[in-house]
Amino acid sequence: MKASRTSLFTTILVCCSLLFGSFSLALAQGDGNVALDKLSAGKLINNFRTATLYVNDADEVVGGRFIHTPTGFVLDYLQIQSVPQGFIWVNSYPTSDMGEPHTQEHLLLGKGNVGRAVASLENMSLAASNAFTEQWRTSYQFHTAAGADAFYQLFERKVDALIHPDYTDEEIRREVRNFGVTENPADKTLRLEEKGTVYNEMVSSFDRPGNRLYRALDQALYGQS
Structure with missing residues (x-):
């Protein structure tokens, strides 16, 4: 080429x-x-x-x-x-x-x-x-x-x-991170809960050891940002 x-x-x-x-x-x-x-x-x-x-x-x-x-x-x-x-x-x-x-x-x-x-x-x-x-x-x-x-x-x-x-x-707020009202099924009390598609992705990624290792490698290669 x-x-x-x-x-x-x-x-x-x-x-x-x-x-x-x-x-x-x-x-x-x-x-x-x-x-x-x-x-x-x-x-x-x-x-x-x-x-x-x-x-x-x-x-x-x-x-x-x-x-x-x-x-x-x-x-x-x-x-x-x-x-x-x-x-x-x-x-x-x-x-x-x-x-x-x-x-x-x-x-x-x-x-x-x-x-x-x-x-x-x-x-x-x-x-x-x-x-x-x-x-x-x-x-x-x-x-x-x-x-x-x-x-x-x-x-x-x-x-x-x-x-x-x-x-x-x-739509930006809802997609990234926002607060929603969630009902506790046990006692029907209400509480504020963090939500958002991007937020949920980030939370779930940090729950997986492989992702944390990959992120550490990325930071070693590219820096903290």
Whole structure:
């Protein structure tokens, strides 16, 4: 492959068994069919600038890196024989020890009207997905058994949700950490209890010895933050 520098913003790796025509419809709407071997560095297609082309061992073009000029998003496209699937990662360097990147992972594709629409579309698209947050990036992966059309529709909705979220402050509080009222089944008394999806994940992770060991190794490698 021809080397290219990783963006400081977002890199999207799309691995799929789609024909050039399908890729052209997604990338070059209104510009006609654009075969990969007809592209060259610097060519602008529907606001995506061709940064570099990827070749295989036979020197055939099998993909490319395209930069969305308005946002800085980086799209890495590779033609691979597999079911339609995508892997999206966002460089999400922490700005504090409050866990903002992990919180965003929970909110972007599941909260707000935009996030809930993505979640509903996944169910209707026979799709499966997962997400995880690392020290300096957040990753989202998904695939669908419903074919190319369903894949590209879901891919478009996911990217739109990552760029244009509309979750509320209340959803942030409920997802991260909040206080709820819990009834004691023995005597029916009420008490305040800490809740929240992120909070519960953190509590359960510290209950597992393997996670504590892994965290100690992370801190030895990357520091306390």
